[in-house]
Amino acid sequence: MQSVLKKGILTIISVSLMFFAAVGYAKDRVYRTDVVVVGAGGSGLAAAVSAAQNGAKVIVLEKMAIAGGSTNYAEGLFAIGTKQLRNDGFDISKSEFYKQIMEYGHFRTDARLLRQFVEESDTTIEWLESLGVGFDAVKMSYADSPVWHLVLDYKEFHHGAALVNRLLDVGDELGVKVMYETPGTSLIYKNGAVQGVEGVDAKGNKVIVKAKSVIIATGGFPNSKAMIDKYTRFDGDKIIGTLPLQKNGDGINMSMKVGAATEGWGLMLHQATRGPGVKPFGDLFTMVWQPALWVNKFGKRFVDETAVFSFVHAANSVEHQPGSFAWEVFDQETFDKYTKVDGIEAGIGVIIPIGTKLTNLEAEFAKSEKDGNPNAVRANTIEELAKKMKVDPKILKKTIKNYNGYKENNLDKEFWMDPKWIMPVKKSTYYAIKIFPQAYVSLGGVKINERMQALDQNDNVIKGLYTVGCDVGGLYGDTYTLFASGSAFGIAQTSGRLAGADAAKSLK
Ligand SMILES: Cc1cc2nc3c(=O)[nH]c(=O)nc-3n(C[C@H](O)[C@H](O)[C@H](O)COP(=O)(O)OP(=O)(O)OC[C@H]3O[C@@H](n4cnc5c(N)ncnc54)[C@H](O)[C@@H]3O)c2cc1C
Numbered sequence: 001m002q003s004v005l006k007k008g009i010l011t012i013i014s015v016s017l018m019f020f021a022a023v024g025y026a027k028d029r030v031y032r033t034d035v036v037v038v039g040a041g042g043s044g045l046a047a048a049v050s051a052a053q054n055g056a057k058v059i060v061l062e063k064m065a066i067a068g069g070s071t072n073y074a075e076g077l078f079a080i081g082t083k084q085l086r087n088d089g090f091d092i093s094k095s096e097f098y099k100q101i102m103e104y105g106h107f108r109t110d111a112r113l114l115r116q117f118v119e120e121s122d123t124t125i126e127w128l129e130s131l132g133v134g135f136d137a138v139k140m141s142y143a144d145s146p147v148w149h150l151v152l153d154y155k156e157f158h159h160g161a162a163l164v165n166r167l168l169d170v171g172d173e174l175g176v177k178v179m180y181e182t183p184g185t186s187l188i189y190k191n192g193a194v195q196g197v198e199g200v201d202a203k204g205n206k207v208i209v210k211a212k213s214v215i216i217a218t219g220g221f222p223n224s225k226a227m228i229d230k231y232t233r234f235d236g237d238k239i240i241g242t243l244p245l246q247k248n249g250d251g252i253n254m255s256m257k258v259g260a261a262t263e264g265w266g267l268m269l270h271q272a273t274r275g276p277g278v279k280p281f282g283d284l285f286t287m288v289w290q291p292a293l294w295v296n297k298f299g300k301r302f303v304d305e306t307a308v309f310s311f312v313h314a315a316n317s318v319e320h321q322p323g324s325f326a327w328e329v330f331d332q333e334t335f336d337k338y339t340k341v342d343g344i345e346a347g348i349g350v351i352i353p354i355g356t357k358l359t360n361l362e363a364e365f366a367k368s369e370k371d372g373n374p375n376a377v378r379a380n381t382i383e384e385l386a387k388k389m390k391v392d393p394k395i396l397k398k399t400i401k402n403y404n405g406y407k408e409n410n411l412d413k414e415f416w417m418d419p420k421w422i423m424p425v426k427k428s429t430y431y432a433i434k435i436f437p438q439a440y441v442s443l444g445g446v447k448i449n450e451r452m453q454a455l456d457q458n459d460n461v462i463k464g465l466y467t468v469g470c471d472v473g474g475l476y477g478d479t480y481t482l483f484a485s486g487s488a489f490g491i492a493q494t495s496g497r498l499a500g501a502d503a504a505k506s507l508k
Helices: 002-027 042-053 069-073 083-087 094-104 111-130 159-173 225-231 250-257 283-287 305-309 311-319 332-341 361-370 382-389 393-408 487-506
Strands: 028-038 058-061 076-078 135-138 148-151 177-179 184-190 193-200 206-216 262-272 293-295 326-331 376-379 430-446 453-455 461-467
Touching: 028 042, 028 193, 028 250, 028 487, 042 058, 042 069, 042 159, 042 206, 042 487, 058 206, 069 159, 076 111, 076 487, 083 135, 094 111, 111 135, 111 487, 148 159, 184 206, 184 250, 206 250, 206 487, 225 262, 225 430, 250 430, 250 461, 262 311, 283 361, 293 393, 305 311, 311 430, 326 332, 332 361, 332 430, 361 376, 376 382, 382 393, 382 430, 461 487
Parallel strands: 028 058, 028 206, 058 177, 193 461, 206 461
Antiparallel strands: 076 148, 135 148, 184 193, 193 206, 262 430, 293 326, 326 430, 376 430, 453 461
């Protein structure tokens, strides 16, 4: 009897041990690799492919169920000296462009790093072409240079998503392992070096990836109100990220915890509207990219509205207003011009090109009104419109009278805007759409050297740690370099390419 009991107990113990061993295994999944990349967006995939090409074993942790991050929505990369530009006869030199970028940032940027990104930009395009990514160089807006290298389609994917999917396929061929729904949560830091990363999978299991190098590529913090409030000069209640992508600065925070220095905090702003019935990049949204009359919360005009031709400037002017919002005011004639007659004058990249007719504007306006959106209002009189805008009717009427007069006298007495852009507000129905600044991506993050290695407060290299893409700091002054169209995407690819190669070569 005793021996049966003993046997039974032993069986229970050994089954339990097996069970716990299995659970234990399931709970802590441990991997060993050469390079682990945190983030499978544009820069992370470039880093992963580049490291694998140079002989490294690579694992990529991705927070979301799909790869690509905001790169899926990006269209073009900045580059100078490419065959596309030579074919177009565009002959501005790298040095000239570099000097413009430095001046625009008021020399508050990392001069060596920027020089390297300009210098390497054409090599990045050639490298991507060698991997099967195609490009066409175009102007982003009529005011800019044609340095925006639009990604050509791949399979059923367009623009940034085409590049992402091509890099995923190449990575697959090179043996890169991507683990989805597995956010990196902290760095493994031992004996003065980063030696891997810990994360958690979709089932809540801990994932430990031990590696010789970690490349942080989590795409910045456009969705973190806390980080916008803490680190930038902006108000996180007033400015939200364009797309809800859960890019909360994870990689930057992990790096700071092991002593990384940071610099250059900011946001890449653009103008937008929001509220019930508004679709991102829909017709109401696109309408506030147009150069119609803009007034602030007091009903006063505040800017030459052709600022819309550089969206970062337009959004700066809105953010700078009391309350950090403004209104676009227009009449039925302007409504018809953009919906039926000429189409839009300021495009949103190539997704919504110049000349597009906003044929859904009426339906979106009607839906917004029905849903009670206070940010899109219309009325038969200016007084009524002003009430809906909560603006003093007398001031709004005066602003409109003056503005209309500038057209008649062919002189914008307030801001010297070319009068050809004045769109008189005369014919009912009258419309107003509230304009808010929004963030495409964040600027600023970890301080790095020219090898993309993270630096500590004393500019010493943090061994084993690289930073790429929108997690990097020091690349912009107070405003994104929109005239060097595609800077963020170009830098993401170049930093990824260089970090991946460096991490792989450091193994040898
Ligand atoms: C609508 C839109 C259009 C744009 N168009 C352009 C353009 O034409 N040209 C341009 O230069 N820039 C453009 N941008 C900005 C562009 O997205 C960036 O330039 C660049 O592509 C970002 O690359 P990235 O690798 O830094 O970030 P992403 O490509 O966003 O990659 C970051 C990845 O990290 C993942 N991640 C986050 N946290 C974790 C974590 N803890 N663990 C694991 N993974 C994590 C994210 O899910 C994401 O997949 C645009 C942005 C938007 C929103």
